[in-house]
Amino acid sequence: MGKPTGFLEYPREETIERKPLQRLKDWKEYTKKQPEDMLKRQGARCMDCGTPFCHIGIEINGAAAGCPINNLIPEWNDLVYRGKWKEALDRLMKTNNFPEFTGRVCPAPCEGSCTVELAGPAVTIKNIEKAIIDKGFENGWIQPRIPERRTGKKVAIVGSGPAGLAAADQLNQAGHSVTVYERADKAGGLLTYGIPNMKLDKDVVERRIKLLRQEGIDFILNTEVGKDVTSEELKIQYDSIILCTGAQKQRDLTLQGREADGVHFAMNYLTQATKRLLNIEVSEPLIDAEGKNVIVIGGGDTGADCVATALRQKCKSVVQFGKHPKLPDVRSDANMWPEQPNIFTMDYAYEEATAQYGHDPREYSVQTKKIVSDHNGRLKELHTIQMKRTSDDAGNMVFEEIPGSEKIWPADLVFIAIGFEGTELPVLKEFGVEVKHNKVDAEHGDYRTNVDGVFAAGDSRRGQSLIVWAIQEGRDCARQVDLSLMGSTILP
Ligand SMILES: Cc1cc2nc3c(=O)[nH]c(=O)nc-3n(C[C@H](O)[C@H](O)[C@H](O)COP(=O)(O)OP(=O)(O)OC[C@H]3O[C@@H](n4cnc5c(N)ncnc54)[C@H](O)[C@@H]3O)c2cc1C
Ligand code: SF4
Known part of the structure; x- marks a missing residue:
């Protein structure tokens, strides 16, 4: 010790x-x-x-x-x-x-x-x-590890996020020839287009991709499976396929005024901000927070990343609405060790907003009632009400509006960051893969889908989660694929 x-x-x-x-x-x-x-x-x-x-x-x-x-x-x-x-x-x-x-x-x-x-x-x-x-x-201790022997087996991985990269790394080291298909112009999934540079420098992601390429993994970018290349083509070319397509289908608001000009999904904003930083051409209309009153709807980490991004673009003000009350400073009796503590923390974005404006940007227990635009359809303000969280007779969490707590917030830009519905379905449909609750229907630890030779891992199977879970699933799924290809496996 x-x-x-x-x-x-x-x-x-x-x-x-x-x-x-x-x-x-x-x-x-x-x-x-x-x-x-x-x-x-x-x-x-x-x-x-x-x-x-x-x-x-x-x-x-x-x-x-x-x-x-x-x-x-x-x-x-x-x-x-x-x-x-x-x-x-x-x-x-x-x-x-x-x-x-x-x-x-x-x-x-x-x-x-x-x-x-x-x-x-x-x-x-x-x-x-x-x-x-x-x-x-x-210190140069990390060097490309080129596999000494090849098995002659070929594996295709769809999606280059942490799940796809971990599976590719393991299978390549086991001697299989691995090709990763990615529809974006860069590999990395949400490591590249999602998590902002101030949390994870894109050079750090690029360094790892370069290493994986040197070790023999083939990356085919700008290629959407199910559109640019069909599932049938992949099934003919490869012995196994792993779907690591993530869970990036964003949850939308069904609110009066949602169509206002100036309301965007958080992910579109974050992706564009990273592309601009990397000097990659952006084809969609520019979303820039400079000089604007910004409101982020959604109290989670994606919302926090929008706050930090808007601050760097020199927004005029920024507020983040959360549906839930402020978390306690210490663990509650229902959240005991060794569970992950569910307590109040100051994320980097909130420290920055507090330093810039003198107060925390988070507003708790807020429900947006409607979005109002001007006569040109341009976003003007948000109307909200405070909520009280209680529980019903069966112990289920319920939210009640507090009469008289209505408020109007001036807004030039709104980012919707209320979570993700699950994985995108068209590619799964093309493969004929069964879906349950907007996720690929495959067991954790087994990863096989209903289609022979097709596996799934990461957020596409688990739902929007964490990088560490994506790595865990990618590694574990690689083991199952190796086992199915070789009859035994050398992978952990
Ligand atoms: C804004 C944001 C911030 C986050 N911050 C953190 C954090 O700080 N810490 C943490 O642990 N987790 C964080 N997460 C969660 C984490 O990024 C994900 O859980 C993780 O990236 C999931 O990995 P994945 O490989 O399953 O999928 P993804 O990373 O989503 O990658 C899926 C890839 O598949 C590609 N793809 C999809 N369909 C196709 C197709 N048909 N053909 C080709 N390619 C396709 C996509 O373009 C994408 O590149 C964050 C998530 C978001 C949205
Ligand atoms: S990956 Fe690292 S930081 Fe995350 S749980 Fe494991 S040891 Fe902790």
């Missing part, structure tokens, strides 16, 4: 970030490189407890508890404490194909399950993970 008394001697040291007003001037990552002595102290806080809940990776009440890819956290915490970075990297790469992504943007359910959290704040596991992989790249 790290240092037997480390958790008693050292406090938790939070991620060091760039100053909010400073970082609003650019699109670079908002976190700084963490000093090595600080990371070693954090490694020393790990208790190497008998049952390390941090890596159990199960779901409790619909949320992850512990690391879904079962990262060997106590082992690399100890190695970092002892300065053995290369060995720590070897351990980390055993379970995680892309720690440079999770180390930056994973919500770290591992930390919510850390045993130290029972008596105080958890070990900063995510920061240690990021430092190990960043050091691996800096």
